[in-house]
């Protein structure tokens with residue numbers, strides 16, 4: 259059987275496995291419900307216009323738009339609870355919406371229903387500078403938080419390329435370029451306030467609690483981190499903060515091959531240098547970034563590095579790192595020390611998604627996201643690059659290599675059916691390769707609609723069944739973001 263047919267059979271089989279715990283889902287939001295929703299939020303905060311619905315029925319990815327029936331903009335938690343209760347009573351699906359920057363179709367309204375756009379809840383509720391934590395409402399984005407914190411000497415380091423909402427980041431278990439040193443959302447959320455499907459209010463670590471650690475019962479906080487709107491609506495998040503580093507140095511370092519870059523990354527991690535960031539861009543990605551941002555970096559696999567600490571410790575880290583790098587044939591390091599130069603360097607990295615898509619103007623981007631044990635990274639990334647060449651695909655690679663996590667972005671024309679098929683097959687092989695070495699089908703973008711077919715292989719039958727039991731317990735009518743994750 260051709261690979262494409264095998265793939266289709268497998269995807270169909272795993273789709274059949276979805277025993278969504280829904281009872282009855284109303285296919286449309288009728289006028290009665292619409293009126294009740296409007297009574298809660300006021301007429302300016304509810305819309306059924308097609309343009310607004312279409313804008314909310316898709317994210318930044320290629321996943322097809324499926325608009326919700328209504329969009330509501332609650333302004334506080336009490337309103338979210340009342341809206342949820344109305345949806346629950348009328349068995350209407352609910353889809354939470356942060357900033358729509360997701361790339362696995364998480365906000366696509368698979369079964370219509372009500373989209374909860376949380377962008378008007380923008381309060382930074384509690385800043386405890388002395389405890390190094392902060393509580394934010396779901397409309398607060400990471401840039402808004404860090405701007406607010408600028409004069410406190412503190413910051414929140416989890417940084418996906420997009421300026422996403424922090425509660426959306428909790429919902430997708432996001433990470434970013436600083437994760438290798440500071441962790442992902444999983445390590446940095448201390449408490450969540452969540453409106454459950456029936457309107458009940460849950461504080462995952464207890465109301466008002468904001469400790470650095472707890473061993474009080476089940477870890478409900480991390481049950482909701484990565485739940486992608488399928489278990490409840492996050493109406494506030496308590497996050498860990500860090501002191502802004504006294505000294506920062508960034509560098510760009512060309513490497514002879516992706517294999518050397520991967521092996522060197524491993525050795526740097528083993529050497530104990532507390533790398534603040536280590537990112538790999540392959541030659542194709544460097545070329546795309548040069549073109550997109552008007553830069554002149556060497557078109558070679560390249561490591562982007564950053565060191566944080568006191569001035570003395572940064573110097574020490576750099577000395578060790580340079581020794582390790584030279585052992586792997588690294589080229590000349592280009593340093594960025596001033597804040598503006600560093601910002602330029604990292605802006606080029608963060609725009610990788612758009613730079614890759616700009617290689618083919620008018621294209622859409624098929625983004626992959628796998629993560630493997632760090633020791634397997636050199637092998638998996640090298641094989642993936644060979645696979646791209648054999649598949650006749652242009653797929654720049656960028657990776658958070660300190661975490662064993664990397665992406666290819668395959669820019670394709672919506673009309674090129676054959677090319678799209680080759681891309682789907684390539685992505686399937688990539689995920690299979692990652693799973694085979696003990697990796698995961700998604701390091702950070704989440705399952706959404708794109709990775710549902712792989713969850714069974716990844717967590718096993720019992721794992722998936724326990725996830726579904728948890729879903730049924732919290733959302734017995736199957737109304738929370740139906741068609742996603744489990």
Ligand SMILES: Cc1cc2c(cc1C)N(C[C@H](O)[C@H](O)[C@H](O)COP(=O)(O)OP(=O)(O)OC[C@H]1O[C@@H](n3cnc4c(N)ncnc43)[C@H](O)[C@@H]1O)c1[nH]c(=O)[nH]c(=O)c1N2
Pocket residue numbers: 317318353354355356357358359360361363364365376396417418419420422423424425426427428429430431432433434435486487488490491492493608609611612702703739742
């Ligand atoms: C250019 C670029 C670069 C990157 C990325 C995107 C883009 C466009 N991303 C992906 C994206 O930014 C990330 O998934 C964010 O966490 C999504 O946050 P939004 O607020 O946009 O959620 P969005 O609105 O897209 O929703 C995503 C999912 O979360 C749910 N959700 C949102 N808010 C919720 C809430 N308050 N309560 C419950 N559920 C909620 C939604 O229902 C949906 O399932 C990423 N990601 C990453 O991890 N690392 C990276 O490096 C990058 N880089």
Ligand SMILES: CCCCCCC(=O)C(=O)O
Pocket residue numbers: 419543607608610611614625654655656665666667
């Ligand atoms: C090859 C670049 C793909 C980028 C996808 C977005 C993302 O997660 C990132 O790290 O950037």
Ligand SMILES: [Mn+2]
Pocket residue numbers: 434658665702
């Ligand atoms: Mn990423």
